[in-house]
Amino acid sequence: MSGPAGLPPLREVIARHGLGARKSLGQHFLLDLNLTGRIARAAPGIDRGSVIEVGPGPGGLTRALLAEGAAQVVAVEKDSRCLEALAELAAAYPGRLEVVEGDALEIDLAELGTAPRQIVSNLPYNISTALLVRWLIALAADPKAFSAMTLMFQKEVAGRLVAAPRSRDYGRLSVLTQWLCRARALFDIPPRAFTPPPKVTSTVVSIVPREEPLAPASLESLEKVTAAAFGQRRKMLRQSLKSLGNPAPWFEATGIAPTARAEELSVEDFCALADCIAGG
Template identity: 55%
Template structure:
């Protein structure tokens, strides 16, 4: 399947509109429509769902999402050069694609979409992690979205799904596992992109849980985890000193050895530790 619609190939779109990828915008375009359609399918059954897409570029994934039956796609694109190409897609799918020229970090999208809402994106490398942390840390849970299907540098993807003892295990994994089921569903080599990045990429699918796995105050949990991993090679009795109070007492009370290190501690224990600090 080299074509999924009657629109031109993506290389032609890029040439026609003069959309050379900009490093300053974290752009690496995925031009194979077979791959963009496969990523769209990784997002699940799109029929009856609104989709938020960040950084659509020339619209490869956008076309895949619409071809897979998305009820509606809201595409947020910062690069003005891409808007005309995206509007051409909108003309082929009347009423199903809304294109917004702006910064995804500054736009409130909640009033523009109707539930159920899925987020699917080949995220710009320079804002991908920040957006994910925002989506995982809303003031209330469950969030406005039901699932995230996101492409990252493979190193970042591994940090999201890492488990205790893994080299990549840290704050990002704990945030993800606390409130979602997260797994890597697809790997992509550098040569799949134009221009090829220096690293491999991976698609991560995260499904929102109805409630966090273990009770904890989100602000306190984030503080405890961030403090613990800020000096991850130190024993927790030392790394957590900035928290104040009887650090060793809190650790012992929840069954964590004061000599343990952050990378050895699981989500349930971190939640218990944050509850102990909250109660104090």
């Protein structure tokens, strides 16, 4: 069965270009057109601005984004083996697909394409958290850097993004993500949907940046306090925050109990502590 715009099936493209998935790059190709179409439809307003996709591989999700009406897709691919296949896809959709060869950990995605920019990607498991933190840093500097992110993570990581206080998964990534964005798990994708199948279930997450952060804080101070607090999450805050200084005045100023543990604090609580720490 032919794909969008009369393109050959993805399995044929993979075979013709020798695109066996590489473990070192965290590659697991999603070839199911129903699922790639579902991800593309979950991304809001792709008919405006640019959709940036990281790690398109042979172009399964890229095809879906273009077929669903994306005005412009900028595909960032580190694996040079995939470039020829992506070039064929670009030729099938003239003027709508730009392929950028490079490492997304080193490229400023906020400078690619045209605004509004959003990121839609089946992220490589081995760098998914590092990529997200990089994009959160960009949003801390400019809340309009990206209009939305529709991203696929290992289910365990997705759980951390949306976790509420007092839950097992609540941690640093929960606080940093929810400080800047509204995160919502959309749907799971089973291992059998991928080639080769990973050992874990994947989850697609909608991450929509807030117009302004949930509460005042500097990113640097928020990272410090969450690292200290969750680095010793079983300990009371009066102990875990000692590495940052004398925490007693911070508890007095914020009204946070020194006997509380990290998982009990809301995002706003962490921001209040971060503000105190930044103020000396």
